[in-house]
Every structure is written in structure tokens, then in C-alpha cells.
Amino acid sequence: MSHLLKPLQVGSLKLHNRLVMPPMATAKAEPDGKVSSTILDYYKEKSQGGYISLIIVEHSFILPEGKASKQQLSVAEDTTVEGLRKLAEVIQQNGSQAVMQLNHAGSAASKEVIGTTPVGPSAVCNPRHGGESPQELSQGEITDIVQAFQAAARRTKEAGFAGVEIHSAHGYLLNQFFSPLTNKRTDQYGGAIHNRIRLHLEIIEAVRSAVGPDFPLLLRLGASDYLEGGSTLEDSKIAAQEFAKAGVNILDISGGFSGYAVPTLRGQGYFFPLTQAIKKVVTIPVILTGGITEPQAAEQLLAEGKADLIGVGRAILNNSKWAEQAIESLRNGG
Template sequence: MNKLLHTPLTVHNVELANRLVMPPMATGKTPDGTVQDDLLAYYDARSKGGCIGLIVTEHAYISPEGKAHEGQLSVSRDTDIPGLTKLVETIHKNNTAVIAQINHAGSAAMEEITGYPAISASVTAQPEYARKSEKPVREMTADDMHAVAKKFAEAALRVKEAGFDGVEIHAAHGYLLDQFYSPLGNKRTDAYGGDLDGRIHLLLDVIRAVREAVGADYLVALRLGASDYTESGATIDDAVYACKKFEKAGVDLLDISGGFCGFTVKNRKGPGFFSDASSAIREAVHVPVILTGGVTKANEAEVLLEEGAADLIGVGRAIFKDADWAKKEMEE
């Protein structure tokens, strides 16, 4: 048996049965943004048996202009809450903890889908990984940024009202908050750009707004695109500095992934694509750290835990493809 992987962990005030995480993965199963029966069946199948310690549900858009793609889950309306409550109940009955990831796509949103012009930190240098539209991007004003922080807070409150164990702020994979964090996407010269303190200004605004909305006792996580793994991009040193600030602002759990490079790192194979970043961050903060990327076996997760790469290990595609993966791997 993989001893560390099976060890319980309490994150803030949420008890996890083990260190295995099902990370957020878009399913496209919500044509109008609301929870449908096939989405419930998808999460039910993967949480059955309680073999996954924590599920982070797929990214949900906080406002219509922040929608990333067709079929994306919504947390932008109060009318979304009943469906989200059913989703929580489905996962909880299988004795699995669940938090909801909330997101604004920024320039990765397509006006062709949303009906709104895409907004971002800057009008230039949008991520090739996430940018799919030919429409122009509008640089955000101070009012836009205040509005986005408010929308994140409102979405987080809906997540709490739906009964989720916590909420995760998405700041990775070339989406809006990552567009501010990364120097590849943020060319601003005001207080929300320039040096790293400027580039994380909006992220800190969002964290504080979310924390104020949900209260001190609620779990708040943040997924960070720690490094862009490319010249002139965000670095691991940036991430270590930023994560200390995020922890101080009220983040209880850090979920480390890629930035403008997306879910993978070029020419990097094997389990733990982002382990260099997650291990450096873990040494610098006092909150648990999740690492996802390239793990397909429980023993690979165990090795990463033993090496101190993270406190929790996410397994994405293997669980996406096989609903029984966790049951088979965790019971071996």
C-alpha cells in the first residue's frame, strides 16, 4: 500500500480521507451552463467508493463575458445554485470532499460565443495556448478590475451556498488572472502591471474579496500557473514570492499548474510536470500544496509525496478516461 497517499489530511477545516485529488477538467456536459443528469452521473461514477480524497470540479464561469467555451459550467447566476447543490450532494454521498473552481477566461473568451468583447490585462501578447478568437481584446480599466473581483466574490458565495467544501480561484492556464500574473500577458504601466507586486495586485484583490464574502472558516484555494517555462515569462521565483502573498491574503490551499504553457511543459515527460515549482513553493509556505501533471499510477503519486514535491497529488486524464481508476489504484 502507498502509505503517504492513503494518509488523511485536514485542509483548513475540511477533512480529506487521503492525498489523491481529481483536478478540474472540463467536460462540456452543461449546454446552458446548468448541471445536467449526465454531469451528475460523471461525478458520481468517479467519487463512488470514496477513493478520491478531494474532487475539484471543472472550471465554472463567474460572469457571461468570462465564459471560456461552449458547454462550460456556470456559477454566474443565483439560479445555478440548485443544480450545483445536486452536484455537491452526489459527490458527498460517496464520502468525498469537493471544492468548486471558479474562473474568468479574460482574452481566452471568444466574443463569437459570449457576445461580449474579450478583456484582459493588456491588448497585446495574448497566450497562444488559450486565445482562439480573431476579435480584438480590450484592456481593462480600474472599474473593470473592481467588477471582476466583485464577480469572483459573488460566485464564491454561490459556491458556499450550494454546499461545496470550498472554492478554488483559477489563476492558471492563460486565463484572466494568469494574464495579469504573467509578464507575457501583462504590459500595463499602472498599479496593476510592471513589477511582480503590480502583476499580482488583481489576484490579491480577488482573494481578499472572496475571503470577505465566504468568511474566515471557509476553505479558499488558488490554482496558480506558477511558471511559464519560457523566456521572459513568469518564473518559479515569481511563484514563490506570490504564493507567500496569497497565503497572507487568505489562501488555505495552493494548486500548482502551468501558466501560458497550459497543462504541460514542452519536452518534459513523466510524472510531476511542475514538481520543480510545487516543491519550491511548498518549502516557502505553510499551507498544503497540490501537484498535478503526468501522474498515471498511484505509486508515482507516492514517490512525489515522499520526495516532498507536494502534500496532495492530482491525477487528471487517467481518472477522466477511467471512472474506476481511483478504486483500482487505491485498493491495490
């Protein structure tokens, strides 16, 4: 049997194949972050036929000061739940599972969008997103952020999503804490890797307490910055083990400050050196993304044990029939 067509059960999350649509920002929400009819239509189209087993909905802000861009989705208040419920329904009625990605942009936010000075672990400019120097977060503000992730996760569950994902990649706030490039703190959140993931572990614990022991929890980890002095795969192997111990059910691997595309990396599934190494140190499933456009490439990456699930982003973004064509070609022995 095709590896891509094999089902996978992760706790209460039942996936009928190994194909994942990773989170990709659409900027289709209402100006206040509420779910729009445009966004409902978009996800309805992408999930048509249920060929994609898991759709991770684009990053959504947990606090107004963590908003990354205009018309980004919001999970920042209880009034968003009603619209989010429609979004979860649209995807799940088509036969795909829907997971919500929660994010705080940190220093990747801009004054123009949020109306205040962006915040970060330290007063260091963001190497990926540029902009002004952020304001260093106080202990009290860090606690507020943990509580905001917790409340956003509760809303996600209330809205009927099948799981929740914490965003720690692509140069956003949790990636900023993880990376030595932007985390220059001298308190318990800075320095050694265990300190740089302290905030992650506090958020995982808070989210877990809000959603209960059985609700699927994913974490997207920017497993390497691919920059001198940045986070490394060695850091990520330690982090991955700690996250799994803390109750993360699936690790979704991408780049750090490099973003999702790295000029030096080529080929389909170009983040596989990261997923392959992380798979060796954890027993939870790992998602691989990165330039995968051919079903046969996805098949081979799974067969070689490079990952457990395959994320196909741009190809599905450009062609809503990609998943259907890929699955049908594999069913027919293609």
C-alpha cells in the same frame, strides 16, 4: 503507512487521503451553464466509493463575458445555486469532498461564445488561446470582476461545496495579469510582481469576506509559463507567500500559458520542480499534478516531499476505477 493513504486536515476541510481529482472541463453543462443530468452522472461515477478525497469541479464562469467555451458550467447568477447544490450532494454523498473552481477566461474567451470582444489586462493576443486582440480592462471593470468572483464564491458556499478554488493558470484572466507576456499595464496592476498579483489579492480578500474565515480557499497557480519573457518560478515563490498570507489554504500548482502539458517536461508529476520549490517558502499544503498515472509514482512524490497532495487527472478521466484500484493496491501493500 502509505503516504497516499494518510489523512490531511486543512482548516475545516477533512481529507481522508492525499488523492485529488483536479478540475477538467467536460463541456457537459446545459447551454446556459446550468447543471445537467449528464454532469451529475459524470461526477457521480468519478466519486463512486469515495476513493478520491477531494474532487475539484471543472472551471465555471463567473460572468458571461468570462465564459471560456460552450456548455461550460456557470456560477454567474443565483439561479445556478439549485443545480450546483445537487452537484455538491452527488459528490459528497459518495464520500469525496467537493470544491468548485471559479474562472474568468479573459482573452481566452472568443467572440463566438460570448458575443462581445474578449477582455484582458492589456490589448495583447493570448499566447495560448490565440484569437483577436482583447479590450484592455478599465479600473471600473476590474472592480466588477472582483465583485463577480465574490458573488460566485458566495453561491458556491450556499450550494454546499466544501471549498472554493480561484483559477490563475492555463492562460485565463488571472494568469494573464500574472504573466508579463500579457500584462503590459502601467498602473497599479502592471509591472513588478506585487502589482501583477494585486488583482489576485483583491479577489482573495473579497472571496474571504463572502465565505467567512473558515471556508477552505484554494488557488490554482500557473507557476511558470515556460515561455521566453513569461512568468517564472521566482515570481511564483513571491506570489505563493503573498497568497498564503492573504488567507489561501491550499495551493494547486500547474503550468501557466504552457497549459497542463509542457513538451519539454517528462515523467510522472513533471511539475514537481515547481511544487518542491514553492513548498519550501510556504507552510500551506501544495497540490502536484502532471502526468501521474501510477500509484507508486504518487507514493514516491509524496515520500520525497515534492508535494502534500497528488492530483491525478487524465488517468481518472480515462478510467473511473483508477482511484479504487490505486487505493486498494496500496492498502494491500502494492
